[in-house]
Amino acid sequence: QQQVKQSPQSLIVQKGGIPIINCAYENTAFDYFPWYQQFPGKGPALLIAIRPDVSEKKEGRFTISFNKSAKQFSLHIMDSQPGDSATYFCAPRAGTYKYIFGTGTRLKVLA
Amino acid sequence: DTEVTQTPKHLVMGMTNKKSLKCEQHMGHRAMYWYKQKAKKPPELMFVYSYEKLSINESVPSRFSPECPNSSLLNLHLHALQPEDSALYLCASSHPVEGAGNTIYFGEGSWLTVV
Numbered sequence: 276q277q278q279v280k281q282s283p284q285s286l287i288v289q290k291g292g293i294p295i296i297n298c299a300y301e302n303t304a305f306d307y308f309p310w311y312q313q314f315p316g317k318g319p320a321l322l323i324a325i326r327p328d329v330s331e332k333k334e335g336r337f338t339i340s341f342n343k344s345a346k347q348f349s350l351h352i353m354d355s356q357p358g359d360s361a362t363y364f365c366a367p368r369a370g371t372y373k374y375i376f377g378t379g380t381r382l383k384v385l386a
Numbered sequence: 387d388t389e390v391t392q393t394p395k396h397l398v399m400g401m402t403n404k405k406s407l408k409c410e411q412h413m414g415h416r417a418m419y420w421y422k423q424k425a426k427k428p429p430e431l432m433f434v435y436s437y438e439k440l441s442i443n444e445s446v447p448s449r450f451s452p453e454c455p456n457s458s459l460l461n462l463h464l465h466a467l468q469p470e471d472s473a474l475y476l477c478a479s480s481h482p483v484e485g486a487g488n489t490i491y492f493g494e495g496s497w498l499t500v501v
Contacts, residue, residue: 309489317494317495318390318476318478318492318493318494318495319429319476319492320492321489321490324489364429366428371417371436372434372436372441372442373431374431376429376430378427378428379426379427379428381426
């Protein structure tokens, strides 16, 4: 019930493209839905997060779409740049301290 | 730059050695975490301290021993590790706010190699 399914595993897009990364979950007790970005050799950093009472949130070029009934949320990166090449993790929260990380998506943006 | 500082950045240790990883944050957070991350895998939660008390232990082997000397510091003591324990060890901190979106801030990690 804690499982989080993230897709795709890897993604290659051209500069300016709009990569979309999806996360599906089963646990209806998740109460906070962040995405983390991790560059090689660095720790994950919070990119954007959404609460379950909101269906969409935009911060700069990054957008989260949240579908509570389908138990899915996705990350969209507008006008993607080579500097966005990184690994992205969804990590919905199950309780105050437990973030359940997805398996990760390795994104490569070609120049 | 991250406000969670981890030392050392790299550590090589033998299976009979005793070493420690250190973590410090000055954001006033009262929850601190240790995660383990293997290559091309997501971070896995190991321990959580809340208000300097151990709150979560994810059934971690006793060769890993956490310590929280004060609200800003978190240590992970290592003893008799196995080669499969080689990984990136991430420290993180957050406000222990229940019911609201508390953000976890990660350090850059300590790369551990057990030989």
